Amino acid sequence: MESGDGSSKPSLAAMTCVLGDLSQPDGSAELTHGGAVVRAAVYGPCEVKMSKEILDKATIEVVFKPKVGLPRCEDKSRERLIHDVFEAAVMVSLHPRSSIMIVLQEMENAEGLMATGVNAACLALLDAGISMKFLVAAVVCFVKSDGSLDLSPETQRGQADLDIVASLTFVFSEKDLNIMCVSSTGKYSVEQYDSCLHLCREASKSVFKFFRESLERKLSKSI
Amino acid sequence: MAAHMDRIVMPGDKICDLKESEATRKTILGPGLRTEGDCVYACKPGVLKFREPNVYWIDTHQKRYVPVKGEHVIGIVTQKAGDIFRVDIGGSVQASLSFLSFEGSTKRNRPDVKVGDMLYCRLLVANKDMEPEVVCIDGQGRSSGMGVVRNGGFLFKVSLNLVKKILSSSCILMKTLGQKLPFEVVVGLNGRVWVKGRSNKETIALANAICASEHMTNEQIKVMCQRLADAVAGFT
Numbered sequence: 001m002e003s004g005d006g007s008s009k010p011s012l013a014a015m016t017c018v019l020g021d022l023s024q025p026d027g028s029a030e031l032t033h034g035g036a037v038v039r040a041a042v043y044g045p046c047e048v049k050m051s052k053e054i055l056d057k058a059t060i061e062v063v064f065k066p067k068v069g070l071p072r073c074e075d076k077s078r079e080r081l082i083h084d085v086f087e088a089a090v091m092v093s094l095h096p097r098s099s100i101m102i103v104l105q106e107m108e109n110a111e112g113l114m115a116t117g118v119n120a121a122c123l124a125l126l127d128a129g130i131s132m133k134f135l136v137a138a139v140v141c142f143v144k145s146d147g148s149l150d151l152s153p154e155t156q157r158g159q160a161d162l163d164i165v166a167s168l169t170f171v172f173s174e175k176d177l178n179i180m181c182v183s184s185t186g187k188y189s190v191e192q193y194d195s196c197l198h199l200c201r202e203a204s205k206s207v208f209k210f211f212r213e214s215l216e217r218k219l220s221k222s223i
Numbered sequence: 224m225a226a227h228m229d230r231i232v233m234p235g236d237k238i239c240d241l242k243e244s245e246a247t248r249k250t251i252l253g254p255g256l257r258t259e260g261d262c263v264y265a266c267k268p269g270v271l272k273f274r275e276p277n278v279y280w281i282d283t284h285q286k287r288y289v290p291v292k293g294e295h296v297i298g299i300v301t302q303k304a305g306d307i308f309r310v311d312i313g314g315s316v317q318a319s320l321s322f323l324s325f326e327g328s329t330k331r332n333r334p335d336v337k338v339g340d341m342l343y344c345r346l347l348v349a350n351k352d353m354e355p356e357v358v359c360i361d362g363q364g365r366s367s368g369m370g371v372v373r374n375g376g377f378l379f380k381v382s383l384n385l386v387k388k389i390l391s392s393s394c395i396l397m398k399t400l401g402q403k404l405p406f407e408v409v410v411g412l413n414g415r416v417w418v419k420g421r422s423n424k425e426t427i428a429l430a431n432a433i434c435a436s437e438h439m440t441n442e443q444i445k446v447m448c449q450r451l452a453d454a455v456a457g458f459t
Contacts, residue, residue: 020284026285047316129287174235212231219284
């Protein structure tokens with residue numbers, strides 16, 4: 001996307017997704033966004049372990065599996081973040097004393113894995129037909145060493161990470177595009193934060209549009 | 224209203240201008256719709272459906288069953304605990320089944336039900352706050368087709384949409400298949416289907432035909448049934 005003043009405006013990398021290709025889970029999605037690929041599976045509402053049972057709402061369990069090895073601290077923090085986002089978005093009070101399990105498998109790691117994970121989980125929940133209050137979409141924004149902002153993780157592939165001084169992941173709800181969660185690393189100024197937020201909020205509209213198009217494709221086939 | 228018919232909606236979509244019934248000024252909201260304040264929102268992704276005079280609901284593609292009172296389901300007995308059986312009906316919690324809720328059963332005359340048996344039963348209690356309860360009798364104490372399903376056959380799982388499709392009166396799948404080969408079938412609204420043909424070969428063919436019919440139109444189903452009958456008879 002080229003803006004009027006000659007400088008190119010940062011835009012999102014292309015997204016592709018496959019819905020419901022796994023037979024065992026109740027809903028599944030594989031989302032490719034730039035260089036990051038995440039496969040998500042949703043089970044539920046199903047039986048919950050006694051220790052995790054909540055009397056008046058469903059327990060949301062999130063498991064983030066890295067490509068190799070055991071889950072590390074950063075994976076656990078991702079799980080926590082995704083859990084908190086979807087606890088707000090899913091209508092948990094509809095299924096008390098049951099569990100909704102979201103399993104995320106990292107297929108390809110790249111900058112913006114967290115955002116791709118949130119979006120893949122949202123698509124898998126939609127595929128499973130789980131009741132939600134609103135849709136959520138995550139967008140990641142990078143601050144480069146020269147102070148410029150970039151949205152598309154694809155351009156970072158293969159380049160030295162030194163060029164990126166900060167990355168900010170925003171999660172928006174579709175209702176009024178309010179922020180649900182922000183996760184950031186690195187050093188950035190308040191002005192940079194504000195411009196990142198503005199940029200991501202605009203970009204989230206195209207993510208919501210993508211969700212709609214993907215689901216419309218699926219539903220036009222099945223119903 | 225025509226503008227609403229068969230539109231694809233997503234969770235969080237606001238749905239305006241719902242048609243009210245003229246007498247009561249009310250609208251009936253079915254699955255997938257919720258109210259917040261004065262507005263109606265969708266909470267599931269799917270196709271918004273409408274039926275005269277004032278009924279709205281959302282048709283979603285789902286695999287997981289959520290028990291609904293009065294629906295007929297296929298369950299599997301997993302445990303026998305005193306007077307009660309535990310039955311897996313595919314929901315979040317196992318359903319309970321009293322040994323007295325079979326036709327003709329009394330405290331002396333217990334029904335012959337073992338762990339692992341397959342049951343065709345009806346949900347008597349289905350509530351998000353309570354354990355579901357199933358029975359194998361109707362209001363008059365008759366079995367009316369329900370009870371333990373025995374003698375072989377094949378049980379498989381399909382999506383909830385396919386089950387609703389084959390049970391709807393507009394779908395000709397069962398009628399057409401029945402003209403080609405004789406078979407027995409039990410369809411549970413929890414996405415489980417049991418079929419039994421004359422031989423194992425026919426049973427497998429029937430199961431494949433039912434699975435394949437998910438995205439087919441009535442015309443395509445007719446063609447498929449013809450090809451299936453030819454294949455089973457050995458013409459191809």
